[in-house]
Amino acid sequence: QCTDGYEWDPVRQRCKDIDECEIVPDACKGGMKCVNHYGGYLCLPRTAQIIVNEREEAAAESTSGRNNVIRRTPADPQRAPPNPTHQIQCAAGYEQSDHNVCQDIDECATGTHSCRADQVCVNLRGSFSCQCPPGYQKRGDQCVDIDECTLPPYCHHRCVNTPGSYYCQCNAGFQLASNNHTCVDINECDANNPCAQQCYNILGSFICQCNPGFELSSDRINCEDTDECRTSSYICQYQCVNEPGKFSCVCPEGYQVVGGRTCQDINECETTNECREDEICWNYHGGFRCYPRNPCQEPYVLTSENRCVCPVSNAVCRELPYSVVYKYMSIRSDRTVPSDIFQIQATTIYPNTINTFRIKAGNENGEFYLRQTSAVSAMLVLVKSLSGPREHIVDLEMLTVNSLNYRTSSVLRLTIIVGPYAF
Numbered sequence: 001q002c003t004d005g006y007e008w009d010p011v012r013q014r015c016k017d018i019d020e021c022e023i024v025p026d027a028c029k030g031g032m033k034c035v036n037h038y039g040g041y042l043c044l045p046r047t048a049q050i051i052v053n054e055r056e057e058a059a060a061e062s063t064s065g066r067n068n069v070i071r072r073t074p075a076d077p078q079r080a081p082p083n084p085t086h087q088i089q090c091a092a093g094y095e096q097s098d099h100n101v102c103q104d105i106d107e108c109a110t111g112t113h114s115c116r117a118d119q120v121c122v123n124l125r126g127s128f129s130c131q132c133p134p135g136y137q138k139r140g141d142q143c144v145d146i147d148e149c150t151l152p153p154y155c156h157h158r159c160v161n162t163p164g165s166y167y168c169q170c171n172a173g174f175q176l177a178s179n180n181h182t183c184v185d186i187n188e189c190d191a192n193n194p195c196a197q198q199c200y201n202i203l204g205s206f207i208c209q210c211n212p213g214f215e216l217s218s219d220r221i222n223c224e225d226t227d228e229c230r231t232s233s234y235i236c237q238y239q240c241v242n243e244p245g246k247f248s249c250v251c252p253e254g255y256q257v258v259g260g261r262t263c264q265d266i267n268e269c270e271t272t273n274e275c276r277e278d279e280i281c282w283n284y285h286g287g288f289r290c291y292p293r294n295p296c297q298e299p300y301v302l303t304s305e306n307r308c309v310c311p312v313s314n315a316v317c318r319e320l321p322y323s324v325v326y327k328y329m330s331i332r333s334d335r336t337v338p339s340d341i342f343q344i345q346a347t348t349i350y351p352n353t354i355n356t357f358r359i360k361a362g363n364e365n366g367e368f369y370l371r372q373t374s375a376v377s378a379m380l381v382l383v384k385s386l387s388g389p390r391e392h393i394v395d396l397e398m399l400t401v402n403s404l405n406y407r408t409s410s411v412l413r414l415t416i417i418v419g420p421y422a423f
Contacts (some may be wrong), residue, residue: 064283093126135164284330285419
């Protein structure tokens with residue numbers, strides 16, 4: 001790279017002077033003549049004569065025979081001058097050497113330049129130039145900092161001017177590219193993955209997400225377990241157990257989980273029947289019970305399954321119901337009321353008879369009501385909610401009277417097992 005006023009000569013492989021007098025139209029005004037100079041040119045009166053030391057051939061070619069320029073070729077330094085005592089006159093910026101030739105004065109080396117402390121002295125042939133260091137520009141006779149932030153190429157995000165230079169900065173989440181001007185996104189997820197679980201890179205930043213069952217904490221980076229059991233009291237039918245990232249439902253003894261949340265009664269009579277041979281197993285909501293296969297008590301005798309009859313031949317039976325039928329049923333705890341729960345119906349219908357129904361025993365607290373639905377049937381209605389686990393034995397009696405004043409009765413002994421839960 002050549003200094004101002006010079007250009008590169010590719011043939012000679014060196015910098016050569018630019019003849020501004022040739023390439024600049026009307027370089028000098030006011031009748032002045034243009035005289036090319038190393039690294040520049042001079043505007044002088046047309047009557048002026050210039051004596052030039054023609055050490056450089058290029059300079060000689062560019063100034064010879066024009067504008068009263070007199071060429072002076074210095075003697076060969078290897079030969080002794082013909083008259084060593086003869087004083088020669090050198091142009092300004094040159095001085096006589098020991099070989100009686102004019103040589104350039106390096107004002108920068110001798111300190112005879114007038115450059116300021118903040119300027120850089122550049123020696124020229126016959127003169128010198130005061131230039132500003134890189135990153136500064138001349139303003140008058142002073143060097144002032146160049147604000148590169150106002151010049152292209154501009155920084156992508158932010159430019160910071162410094163004395164004699166500048167640098168680019170990027171916003172958070174970006175970093176400088178190799179050209180030191182462009183900002184490129186930082187993939188935080190690949191760099192250090194600050195997220196506790198899932199990391200998603202976005203332009204200039206990142207976002208964290210959590211796996212199912214977790215939620216972002218207040219720092220938006222870590223994940224905290226979501227206590228699903230606290231979000232709703234209806235998430236499980238019986239009991240919710242929170243676990244890291246999930247939850248599970250459990251059921252009480254006698255029940256099993258169905259569908260992940262619902263409790264279903266286990267029929268122990270089909271799975272783990274622990275009743276004796278002379279007993280029958282009765283499953284109810286949340287458990288089971290064993291009842292005797294022959295429930296008849298004296299003077300009753302078993303005639304069919306769960307049906308006991310008092311023989312007419314026995315005088316004691318005249319004051320007792322003719323038959324007692326044993327039935328079992330189970331209901332859930334806290335069942336809504338009123339609710340129809342059991343229907344009683346005559347198994348044998350006789351002509352010219354009237355049947356009436358009543359609750360003979362087991363309704364001391366008024367939990368039940370018997371509503372006759374036809375001449376031969378009635379419905380047991382639950383009118384007070386029952387909480388389990390408990391067992392109720394209710395005797396339902398059917399009185400039969402004919403036109404001949406014949407009177408008989410039958411009892412249905414209903415055992416009602418109330419489960420411990422409402423499911």
